[in-house]
């Protein structure tokens with residue numbers, strides 16, 4: 001099939017393009033800059049240069065590509081460090097998830113695209129339970145409200161879109177190559193004990209290796225059902241109180257410093273304390289059952305170890 005990947009150079013875009021090519025698809029991938037077009041070409045795909053917030057540019061790129069399927073992997077999170085002001089850090093990503101989704105969906109309809117698959121997130125968005133049918137958090141900390149609204153907007157627009165098959169993939173927290181989660185900077189922060197364990201560390205995180213996210217996305221082209229949402233996470237959601245000390249051990253650091261929740265609120269904000277202490281896990285049962293997909297990295301434990309040893313070997317070389 002002919003696949004248009006919007007956001008082909010990102011943390012999931014790159015392994016996705018590689019997986020699509022390996023599966024025999026022909027791929028057009030977008031980037032905003034001519035400089036990154038070479039990355040797309042090297043992967044065996046055709047580059048298209050367009051900003052997702054520029055409606056005429058996106059329309060022209062989609063009409064020229066004539067794809068059967070569009071996959072939207074656009075976020076604008078590279079270089080984001082100030083998570084204290086979360087909604088501010090996510091402002092352009094939120095625009096991509098609202099306006100950008102509208103522009104891409106309109107272009108898709110005009111081009112007669114059959115299927116539209118969009119990236120969403122399930123890292124901290126759920127109320128206590130965690131299957132796709134359960135509601136997202138209706139009352140998030142104030143600092144997350146606009147970001148959650150944008151996620152909700154994207155999901156509604158895609159799954160209810162007329163004249164095409166809309167599917168949403170709620171990825172868990174990414175780790176793997178080109179992700180911030182296990183980047184050299186993050187590893188250094190953990191080594192220096194600058195990533196504290198806040199409160200009881202009871203927040204449940206659901207991780208996904210970016211290669212597994214890519215594989216699930218390829219599976220959704222063939223086997224996803226129109227109008228459905230799938231959680232794409234590994235098999236072992238874990239409390240921060242478990243994965244953060246395990247990561248510290250992996251990188252040869254002493255256990256993380258413990259900080260009481262009240263102090264965390266003061267320095268990091270209610271929303272980050274909530275991510276460390278309250279967020280809920282997500283289940284991948286539906287994706288396993290309906291997409292015929294299973295993660296090659298079923299647990300962050302072996303996935304983290306693999307990535308950290310790769311990064312250490314690379315650093316030493």
Ligand SMILES: NC(=O)c1ccc[n+]([C@@H]2O[C@H](COP(=O)([O-])OP(=O)(O)OC[C@H]3O[C@@H](n4cnc5c(N)ncnc54)[C@H](OP(=O)(O)O)[C@@H]3O)[C@@H](O)[C@H]2O)c1
Pocket residue numbers: 006007008009010011012013030031032033036050051052053073074075076077078079096121123171172173174175178179180181
């Ligand atoms: N589920 C998750 O945990 C999750 C999800 C997303 C990102 N992240 C994290 O966020 C960090 C950055 O992610 P990333 O490396 O994927 O980079 P990113 O800056 O979020 O970019 C992702 C893709 O979107 C494209 N893009 C960005 N702004 C655009 C715009 N206005 N119009 C069109 N395309 C646009 C980028 O293309 P160009 O830059 O080539 O133009 C790139 O292909 C990583 O640490 C990643 O792990 C995590």
